[in-house]
Amino acid sequence: MATFYPMVEFTKAVVGEIGEVELLIPAGTEPHDYEPSAKDVAKIHDADAVVYNSQVFETWMNDIKSNLDVTQTNVIEASEGIELLAIEETDHPEASDEDGHLHSQDPHVWLDPILAIEQVRQIQSSLSEQFPEHASLFKEQSESYIKELEALDQAYQTATAQAKNRTFVTQHGAFSYLAKRYNLTQVAITGIASEGEPTPSRLATLKTFIQDNAINVIYFEENTSGKVAQTLAKETGVKLSVLATIESLTKEQQANGESYLSMMKENLEALTLSIQ
Known part of the structure; x- marks a missing residue:
């Protein structure tokens, strides 16, 4: 088990x-x-x-x-x-x-x-x-x-090695180990809890950070509420993309052959939208 x-x-x-x-x-x-x-x-x-x-x-x-x-x-x-x-x-x-x-x-x-x-x-x-x-x-x-x-x-090493922009913004602060491994910087809207709510001052700080650092993508999780990321993306005019923590796969995802390996590869594709 x-x-x-x-x-x-x-x-x-x-x-x-x-x-x-x-x-x-x-x-x-x-x-x-x-x-x-x-x-x-x-x-x-x-x-x-x-x-x-x-x-x-x-x-x-x-x-x-x-x-x-x-x-x-x-x-x-x-x-x-x-x-x-x-x-x-x-x-x-x-x-x-x-x-x-x-x-x-x-x-x-x-x-x-x-x-x-x-x-x-x-x-x-x-x-x-x-x-x-x-x-x-x-x-x-x-x-x-x-x-x-x-x-x-x-694959992650190759994709991130020469990147000039090494910062990504995500709703759920679950990617610290990934960021550390490949010398990236994770900026989390909330934190470890996927459904956490940031304070108004945190949102204001993030809005300024996104605008000042030419961030073009905000990441959220497909299986959780992405309303905070959606609101911030709308206010800053940037795109949204999915970055999965792979904590849970639905029965449909498993039936379609998705796995930890396939979803980590999808995460890499998504990260290359901002890590360039």
Whole structure:
């Protein structure tokens, strides 16, 4: 079992056809808003393993772990060993989501292809210890997927290497790891919470920043309300484009063959509208 979409894809890349990987948070659900039901908790207790991103993102996991028989269920934190970025304080309340979950660190590590590789390797290592009879196959399958992630990283490096404009404006401040990896600057309208509301002073500051720095695109998420980005784009006369956090794929998206890899490639295409 894995908590949300990237963790499912990374885990499937490791186990292949050997095991079934069930998605815990329903397709199309905003993971920031999710709280496990009693039925969900029971599913976790019944699973051989559960893969989650981090204690910062799945804030409810600690409570479940405290009542879980870890000799029966292997709990794998994919971000273990990764240094999480601190959330920069601004004049808007970005460090908590609308359910009041406080975040002092940024959990969106999967949006950096190199850190995604580390997550895949963490999953592979833990499952190999749990199922040593499959260790060699897990390694072979994970390395095959990692080659695709390395190609993705190379594509981002190539596209951003010579860019003169290295700043992008996005509604959801989820792309700090991506920006750091490729020496870009993310300017967030809200913050870590996808549905956060900026203060009027923050909007005024952003409007001036966009006009003074010749920003031509504002990014928003397709599966969330983009009303703040839309308002700011209208006031500044710039275009809108989608930049996906890939936290959740709808059943329709999955049926159409979309994946973490395909959406990261779409994100790169979108970024090249402003990173030039």
